[in-house]
Structures are given as C-alpha cells and as structure tokens.
Amino acid sequence: MTTHRLYLSVALNSTGSAARSWAAPGTRWNRFADWNHYLRSAQLAHEGVFDIVFVSDHPALQRDNTSRPIHSFDPTVLFSAVAATVPDIGFLLTASTSYNSPYNLARRLATLDHISGGRVIWNVVSSFNPDIAANFGAAPLPERAERYRRAEEFLQVVKDLWLSWDTPAGPAPQGALWDETTARRIDHHGEFFDVAGPLNVPIGPQGHPVIAQAGASDAGIDLAARHADIVYASLLHKQSAFDYQARLRERALAHGRDPGDIRLLPGLTVILGATREEAYRKHEALHGRRGEDGLIADFLRRNWAVDLDARIDPDVPLDPALFAYTEDQKRPVGFVKSFAELAAAEPVTPRQLVRRVEGGHRLAVGTPREVADTILDWWSSGAVAGFNIHIPVLPDGIAEFNEKVIPLLQEAGAFPTAYDGSTIRERLKLPDPRSR
Amino acid sequence: MTTHRLYLSVALNSTGSAARSWAAPGTRWNRFADWNHYLRSAQLAHEGVFDIVFVSDHPALQRDNTSRPIHSFDPTVLFSAVAATVPDIGFLLTASTSYNSPYNLARRLATLDHISGGRVIWNVVSSFNPDIAANFGAAPLPERAERYRRAEEFLQVVKDLWLSWDTPAGPAPQGALWDETTARRIDHHGEFFDVAGPLNVPIGPQGHPVIAQAGASDAGIDLAARHADIVYASLLHKQSAFDYQARLRERALAHGRDPGDIRLLPGLTVILGATREEAYRKHEALHGRRGEDGLIADFLRRNWAVDLDARIDPDVPLDPALFAYTEDQKRPVGFVKSFAELAAAEPVTPRQLVRRVEGGHRLAVGTPREVADTILDWWSSGAVAGFNIHIPVLPDGIAEFNEKVIPLLQEAGAFPTAYDGSTIRERLKLPDPRSR
Numbered sequence: 001m002t003t004h005r006l007y008l009s010v011a012l013n014s015t016g017s018a019a020r021s022w023a024a025p026g027t028r029w030n031r032f033a034d035w036n037h038y039l040r041s042a043q044l045a046h047e048g049v050f051d052i053v054f055v056s057d058h059p060a061l062q063r064d065n066t067s068r069p070i071h072s073f074d075p076t077v078l079f080s081a082v083a084a085t086v087p088d089i090g091f092l093l094t095a096s097t098s099y100n101s102p103y104n105l106a107r108r109l110a111t112l113d114h115i116s117g118g119r120v121i122w123n124v125v126s127s128f129n130p131d132i133a134a135n136f137g138a139a140p141l142p143e144r145a146e147r148y149r150r151a152e153e154f155l156q157v158v159k160d161l162w163l164s165w166d167t168p169a170g171p172a173p174q175g176a177l178w179d180e181t182t183a184r185r186i187d188h189h190g191e192f193f194d195v196a197g198p199l200n201v202p203i204g205p206q207g208h209p210v211i212a213q214a215g216a217s218d219a220g221i222d223l224a225a226r227h228a229d230i231v232y233a234s235l236l237h238k239q240s241a242f243d244y245q246a247r248l249r250e251r252a253l254a255h256g257r258d259p260g261d262i263r264l265l266p267g268l269t270v271i272l273g274a275t276r277e278e279a280y281r282k283h284e285a286l287h288g289r290r291g292e293d294g295l296i297a298d299f300l301r302r303n304w305a306v307d308l309d310a311r312i313d314p315d316v317p318l319d320p321a322l323f324a325y326t327e328d329q330k331r332p333v334g335f336v337k338s339f340a341e342l343a344a345a346e347p348v349t350p351r352q353l354v355r356r357v358e359g360g361h362r363l364a365v366g367t368p369r370e371v372a373d374t375i376l377d378w379w380s381s382g383a384v385a386g387f388n389i390h391i392p393v394l395p396d397g398i399a400e401f402n403e404k405v406i407p408l409l410q411e412a413g414a415f416p417t418a419y420d421g422s423t424i425r426e427r428l429k430l431p432d433p434r435s436r
Numbered sequence: 437m438t439t440h441r442l443y444l445s446v447a448l449n450s451t452g453s454a455a456r457s458w459a460a461p462g463t464r465w466n467r468f469a470d471w472n473h474y475l476r477s478a479q480l481a482h483e484g485v486f487d488i489v490f491v492s493d494h495p496a497l498q499r500d501n502t503s504r505p506i507h508s509f510d511p512t513v514l515f516s517a518v519a520a521t522v523p524d525i526g527f528l529l530t531a532s533t534s535y536n537s538p539y540n541l542a543r544r545l546a547t548l549d550h551i552s553g554g555r556v557i558w559n560v561v562s563s564f565n566p567d568i569a570a571n572f573g574a575a576p577l578p579e580r581a582e583r584y585r586r587a588e589e590f591l592q593v594v595k596d597l598w599l600s601w602d603t604p605a606g607p608a609p610q611g612a613l614w615d616e617t618t619a620r621r622i623d624h625h626g627e628f629f630d631v632a633g634p635l636n637v638p639i640g641p642q643g644h645p646v647i648a649q650a651g652a653s654d655a656g657i658d659l660a661a662r663h664a665d666i667v668y669a670s671l672l673h674k675q676s677a678f679d680y681q682a683r684l685r686e687r688a689l690a691h692g693r694d695p696g697d698i699r700l701l702p703g704l705t706v707i708l709g710a711t712r713e714e715a716y717r718k719h720e721a722l723h724g725r726r727g728e729d730g731l732i733a734d735f736l737r738r739n740w741a742v743d744l745d746a747r748i749d750p751d752v753p754l755d756p757a758l759f760a761y762t763e764d765q766k767r768p769v770g771f772v773k774s775f776a777e778l779a780a781a782e783p784v785t786p787r788q789l790v791r792r793v794e795g796g797h798r799l800a801v802g803t804p805r806e807v808a809d810t811i812l813d814w815w816s817s818g819a820v821a822g823f824n825i826h827i828p829v830l831p832d833g834i835a836e837f838n839e840k841v842i843p844l845l846q847e848a849g850a851f852p853t854a855y856d857g858s859t860i861r862e863r864l865k866l867p868d869p870r871s872r
Contacts, residue, residue, distance in 0.1 A: 022608070022613065023608055029607075029608035029609075029613075030603050030605070030608075030638075033550060033603055033637070033638045034550075035550055035551040039520075058636075059539060059540065059543060059636065060632075060636060061601065061614070061619055061633075061634050061635070061636040062636075065612040065613050065614050065615060065619075066611060066612055066613065067613075068613070069613065069636060071636060072547075072636050072637050072638070073543075073547040073550065073551075073637060074512075074540075074543045074544045074547040074637075076510075076512070076513050076544070077512050077513060077516045077544050077547040077548050077551065078516075078547060078551070080513045080514075080516035080517045080520075081516045081517060081519060081520035081551045082520070083517060084475075084516075084517035084518070084520040084521050085520050085521070099537065099539075099540065100540070101535065101572055103495060103535075103571040103572060104495065104510075104535065104536070107495060107510045108510045108512070108513050111508075111509040111510040111513040111514060112513050114469060114470075114471055114509065115471040115509075115513065115514070115517045131632075134630075134631075134632035135539040135631055135632055135633065136537055136539060136631075137629065137630045137631075165497065167466050167469060169466070171465075172458070172459055172465035172466075173465075175502060176501040176502055177458065177465075177501050177502065177503075177504070177505065178497070178501050179501065183497055183501075193573065194570075194573045195570075195571055195572075195573075196496075196567075196570035196571055197497075197571065198497050199497070200494075200495065200496060200497040200498075200505060200507060200508050201469070201508050201509060201510075202466075202469045202508070
C-alpha cells in the first residue's frame with residue numbers, strides 16, 4: 001500500500017554512520033561532544049524538508065575505541081535544545097524500557113512534546129547489552145520474553161499516563177484547576193510496575209508522542225503491531241519489505257488495529273558520487289581502505305569474525321549457514337535476519353554484499369539518480385512509506401543529500417517542498433490517540 | 437564572611453510562588469503548561485542579570501487543586517530548551533536521588549552542562565512524599581537515615597562518572613579515541629548501587645555541574661558540608677543565617693573542605709508596593725483576601741491545620757510548642773526548624789509572622805527601597821552570599837523586580853550590571869573539581 005507521499009527521516013548519531021567519520025577530512029574530530037554539531041545537522045535536515053531527525057541510544061561507552069562514540073548525549077535533553085531552535089521537523093528519539101521508570105520517561109517525553117509543539121516520536125527499545133547492564137546494577141540480563149513483557153507493560157503505563165490529565169484550553173476554570181474527571185489516577189498494578197498517576201504534565205498538542213519500534217523477532221513484531229505508528233526494521237531486499245509488511249498487517253489486524261496506520265521506514269545508508277565508480281571509491285575511503293578487497297575483509301571480520309583468506313572466494317555466494325539465528329538468541333535478531341532474507345531471495349557474494357549493506361542497514365551507493373531511483377522504486381511499489389537515511393559523515397553529508405537527491409524526489413512528485421501539518425502526527429496522517 | 441558581590445537566583449516554578457498566581461489578573465491561567473512562559477521568565481531574569489534561574493521538583497500531581505501545579509515539566513528537558521535560547525544565566529534544577537538511577541541522571545545533567553556551556557547546578561534532594569512513591573512502585577518509603585545514605589552514595593557515583601572520560605581539546609588522537617587512562621571505569625560497588633562506568637559523555641566545560649543542597653536536618657547539613665557549593669536553606673532570621681553558616685563551616689572543615697567555597701543563598705519571597713501599605717494590600721490580594729485577618733487565618737490553617745478563633749489572639753506571640761520537630765520526622769525539617777529559630781530569636785505574633793514568611797521562605801514585603809535594604813543588609817553583614825528570589829506572579833513580577841530593585845542593588849555596588857565568567861562555576865568563584 002503506497003502512502004500519499006514519501007517520508008524521510010535522517011539519523012543524527014555522533015559524527016555520522018561511518019565508524020571513522022570522526023576523522024573525516026575537513027571535520028572536527030570531537031564534534032560528537034559539541035551540541036552545535038547536532039544543531040547544525042538538524043538545521044540542514046530542516047533545509048532539506050526531512051520529516052524527522054533520529055537518534056538511537058546506548059547508555060554506555062562502547063568497546064570499540066577506534067569508532068566514533070555513536071551515542072553520547074542523552075537524547076531527550078539533546079533534542080529539547082534542538083526543538084527550541086529548529087521548527088517543523090519531528091524528533092525521533094530512542095529510550096529503553098529496561099533501565100528507565102515509566103513515570104519519569106513519560107514525563108520527559110511529554111515535556112519535550114509540549115516544548116516542540118507535538119513533534120516527538122519515541123523509539124521503544126529494550127536493552128540486552130551487558131555493558132549497559134553494568135551501569136545499572138549487577139542484576140542479570142532478563143531473557144528476551146521477559147524483556148518484551150516488561151516493554152509491553154511499560155508502554156501501556158506510559159500511554160495511560162500521557163492521557164491522564166486534561167487541561168481545558170478555554171477560560172480559567174472556577175475554583176479548582178482539576179478534579180478526578182480531568183486528572184485521572186491510572187492505578188496500574190502489574191508484573192513489573194505499580195504506578196498511581198496521574199502524570200503531572202497535561203495532555204500535549206498531538207495527544208501523545210508517536211510510537212516507533214524496530215523489533216524483528218516474533219516478540220518485537222508483535223509489540224510493533226500492537227503499539228507502533230512507525231516501524232524501523234532492517235530490510236535489505238524489497239521482497240523482505242513486502243513479507244515484513246504482510247506479517248505486521250496480519251498481527252495488527254489481530255490486535256484490532258488498522259494496518260494502514262503503520263508507517264514502515266527501514267534504514268538506508270547513502271553514499272553519493274558523480275559516477276558509480278566515484279561513489280565506490282568514496283565508500284572505500286570511508287573505511288580507510290583502497291579497493292574492494294579491503295571492504296570485504298572488514299565486512300567478514302566485523303560480522304562473522306572470519307578473515308578473508310584462501311577459504312573464502314569473494315565471488316562465490318556466501319554459505320547461508322553464516323546467517324543462522326534463533327528467536328531466543330541473546331543478541332538482537334534484526335540484522336542477521338535481514339542478511340538471511342537477502343541470501344534466501346538471491347545468491348549473494350561477499351563482493352556484492354559489501355555494496356548492499358552498511359552498518360547493518362541497506363546501502364545505496366551510486367549517483368544521485370541511482371539513489372533517488374531506488375528510493376522511489378521501493379516507495380512507489382508500496383514496499384515502504386519511506387526511509388531512515390544514514391549519512392556517513394555529518395553534518396556535510398546532509399547538505400550533499402539535500403542538494404543532489406532531494407530535488408530528484410521532489411521532481412518525481414514524491415516528496416514535498418515545504419512542511420505541512422502542525423504536529424508530526426498530522427504530517428504522518430496518524431490517528432489521534434484521544435479518539436480511541 | 438562577605439562574598440565579593442551579591443548573588444541572586446530566581447525561582448521559575450509554575451505561574452509564580454503565590455498559590456493563586458494561575459488566576460492573577462492579566463495572565464493566562466494555564467501558562468504553567470506553555471514552555472514559552474518559562475522562556476519569557478528566563479529572558480526577563482537574563483535582562484535583570486540574575487545569576488541563576490531555579491526550579492524545584494515533585495514528580496507527582498499535587499493534592500491541592502486550587503493552587504497552581506507547582507511542578508509539571510521535567511526540569512532537565514525544560515532547561516535544555518531554555519539553555520539553547522538564553523545565554524549567560526545559570527540553571528539550577530532539582531532532581532531526586534530516590535527515584536533516579538545515577539548513570540542516567542549523571543548523563544542528563546552532563547549533557548545539559550555541555551549544551552549550556554557549563555551553566556548547570558544540580559539541586560540534590562531525596563524524596564519522602566508518599567504521592568511520589570506511589571508513582572514509582574509500591575516500595576515503602578525509606579527512613580531519613582537510609583535516604584541520606586543513598587543520596588550520599590548516589591552523589592559520589594555521579595561525581596565519579598562526571599570525571600571519568602577526558603577528551604582532549606587538541607588535534608585528533610592517533611588511532612584510538614580513548615583508552616583506559618582517558619576513559620576510566622569507576623567500578624563502584626556500594627550499599628545501593630553497582631555502576632561500572634565510564635560515563636559516555638566527556639568531561640564538560642566547567643569540569644562538572646555545581647552542586648546545591650537545601651538540607652536542614654543534621655544529615656542534610658552533613659551532606660551539604662561534604663558536597664554542596666550552594667546551600668538553599670530556609671532562614672527567617674539573620675542570626676539563624678549566622679548560626680547555620682557556623683555549623684556548615686565546622687562540618688565542612690571536618691570534611692577537609694574550605695568553608696569559603698560554600699555559597700549560602702536562602703529563599704526570599706518579594707512583594708513590592710510604592711508604599712508599604714500598598715505592598716500589604718497586594719500581599720492580601722495575592723491570597724484572594726481583603727485584610728490581614730484573612731492572611732492570618734490562611735497561615736494558621738495551612739501550617740498547623742488550626743482555625744483562627746477565640747483561642748488564638750493574633751497579637752500575642754505564638755506558643756513555641758507549635759514549632760516542635762524531630763530530626764527523624766517523616767516530613768522535611770527545614771521549614772518548621774526555621775520557624776522555631778525565628779521564635780527563639782524574638783517573640784513573634786501571628787500578625788507579624790504572616791508578613792515575614794511566605795511559602796515557607798522569608799518574606800520581604802514593602803517598597804523597593806525596603807526590599808533592597810534588607811537584601812543588602814544580610815549580604816553586607818556576611819550572613820549570606822545572596823538570595824533565591826521567589827516572585828509571586830510570573831513572568832511580570834521579574835520585570836517589576838528588574839525595574840525597581842535591581843538598580844538599587846547596582847547603585848550600592850553590590851550587584852553587577854553585566855555577566856562575567858564563562859561558566860556558572862567561574863561566576864560563583866568555585867574551585868574546579870578537576871584540580872581536586
């Protein structure tokens with residue numbers, strides 16, 4: 001089902017999606033710790049009429065000290081400063097249901113939704129990483145099933161809190177500012193949480209923040225089907241997108257939702273060149289490599305901890321056994337599952353794979369025309385509502401995308417030239433939660 | 437000991453310090469939920485060259501529905517938006533050690549310290565209110581001693597995290613962005629918390645946020661003496677301020693600190709009139725009252741739940757037994773202790789008391805000259821470093837204070853006419869924590 005227009009978000013993580021983007025020529029290496037860097041990136045995204053800026057999250061310093069620190073500033077605090085300064089654009093931020101309390105997180109997101117005038121989207125994740133767990137006490141990591149039960153309960157509590165206090169927009173009430181009909185206790189008592197409510201922040205401009213989810217496991221898809229307005233899956237093949245959508249629609253119907261209310265926005269890393277060869281050389285340079293073999297060696301080592309040696313022919317399709325996963329593995333399912341789906345759809349050699357996947361997301365490397373065409377192809381065929389664009393080097397890569405790709409999408413009539421809708425919910429044409 | 441100049445902060449809670457400020461003539465009643473109201477208030481505070489804007493906090497909707505909801509927006513998210521827009525001024529925000537995790541709070545405050553360019557002050561509180569507890573699970577409220585042990589450990593973990601990751605300001609490092617000497621694990625294992633670290637936010641512009649504390653109990657004063665740079669006690673009598681300072685100095689010395697590094701900024705509610713009589717009538721009107729007897733009746737009912745009737749003569753000094761408290765009572769000690777100290781210093785009738793105390797803080801009600809003189813008297817005698825000003829009706833009350841009182845303080849040479857210091861730590865002349 002094709003949405004009336006293409007939607008685009010852009011990731012503002014750190015210095016860019018390329019691990020070595022901190023050292024890119026002409027950039028300040030430590031700009032990840034300078035909020036003006038994020039402000040500048042968001043301003044460029046606004047110039048490009050992007051619908052959304054996005055940050056993922058990881059509340060721990062990562063182990064790889066040669067890569068940019070992909071997460072540093074707290075997303076709610078960072079985006080609040082940006083929201084005060086940059087109009088129109090939506091703010092998709094990640095926060096975990098594992099190491100927050102529902103009341104505090106509901107309050108922070110509601111505060112940001114007020115400040116931004118209804119532009120907040122919460123990307124709901126649960127945490128499985130032992131480095132994160134070590135910053136929040138010695139409790140053992142729960143199994144996936146428990147994490148998702150907690151996420152489900154957390155999300156329900158947060159949504160109930162968000163709709164718990166109505167303040168009328170009209171003239172001052174007589175005597176009391178609220179009573180039990182306008183500020184309702186939620187009196188939640190569940191497996192993980194006991195929360196009385198009401199929230200001390202009134203209902204915001206868009207009812208409550210929009211919900212995003214990226215789960216790829218069965219439990220993740222079920223959570224998305226119940227709650228998500230936006231889904232950020234990793235999808236490497238168009239057929240995978242159709243298959244994923246079909247599963248999501250089926251589950252959404254089973255939960256009594258209209259599947260047309262869910263927007264699928266998979267990740268897409270974009271590397272541009274005047275010619276495809278130039279884009280390929282740029283791709284290699286981003287990895288600090290000359291030539292394709294270096295990319296292949298990096299890819300194999302990073303994803304499967306195997307060296308490119310005599311046993312692996314870069315021009316022979318990869319053994320599908322490399323893509324084994326189980327629904328209950330301790331690592332996230334999404335990225336390996338998307339590899340498996342790609343390999344099932346067509347034989348793929350290491351040489352092909354490195355030009356089609358980057359940082360776990362689908363890669364479009366080529367000319368602006370080629371990149372625009374693949375975006376338009378997926379969108380116009382109804383595979384997706386749009387993409388979450390990953391830019392290798394921030395902030396300048398956004399300016400390049402604005403200049404070279406956005407006009408092609410606008411000429412095709414797929415992408416707007418100005419902002420519409422007063423909230424991100426209106427822009428995404430999502431139902432108002434107050435009417436449910 | 438007199439500081440080289442007077443310091444002033446101003447509270448930006450809700451629609452003002454007066455309970456009925458939401459309904460004040462010429463104001464929008466629901467501006468407490470409009471972030472532009474806080475922005476406007478902060479801009480006015482900046483015009484007045486106030487050193488600091490302050491918010492207290494209470495993560496629950498209060499019970500009294502006729503009073504403005506004194507706390508709504510999350511302080512870190514609110515002040516981040518303000519910091520992006522208003523330069524120079526410091527941001528003192530309250531966050532509890534009872535219902536946060538040290539890693540998350542350290543990260544949010546460090547993020548805000550980067551965004552604001554080193555202007556953050558954390559007011560450390562612990563929570564004892566059952567309405568708050570009900571929003572964070574059914575666990576029983578801990579005793580004061582346990583709350584303070586937790587606060588002490590929480591604060592130590594947060595300070596260690598804040599200094600855990602050095603990023604050099606110079607040219608890009610070779611190869612790795614950090615190692616175990618620049619990003620240090622803290623490996624804290626204590627009674628309440630296990631936190632590995634390092635924090636994933638580098639050390640900020642002022643080393644780390646300044647610490648404020650308002651504890652009045654023995655445990656509170658001890659925490660302040662160990663950690664606080666700013667102390668916000670409730671002090672109703674100048675002699676109490678000297679006595680408090682003496683106790684604080686003694687404890688600070690015992691903990692190996694220089695007592696001259698602690699700034700005492702008690703609360704001061706200000707109500708201005710062209711004459712004292714006009715200010716008195718304004719005071720009564722803020723309570724929705726005509727005449728002093730209404731104020732007295734309100735005061736007795738609010739503070740001791742007793743009615744003004746034949747048994748209480750408003751012109752006879754109050755029975756000191758009304759001010760009884762114990763160090764281990766379940767309610768905060770500060771406000772009742774400050775009453776007790778006032779009554780011990782001089783006999784005080786109900787009629788006198790209502791003109792000297794407002795919302796638990798010292799009240800200055802009178803002409804601009806009278807208000808400026810009492811501020812200058814306390815400061816120049818060395819009783820305090822300055823005051824945290826409570827304005828009955830926001831935002832206009834700040835403009836009035838700017839116009840009428842600030843020039844008198846400037847003419848006296850006590851208060852600056854422009855901002856100095858690039859961080860709030862520099863402005864307060866506090867030591868850099870990196871040098872400890």
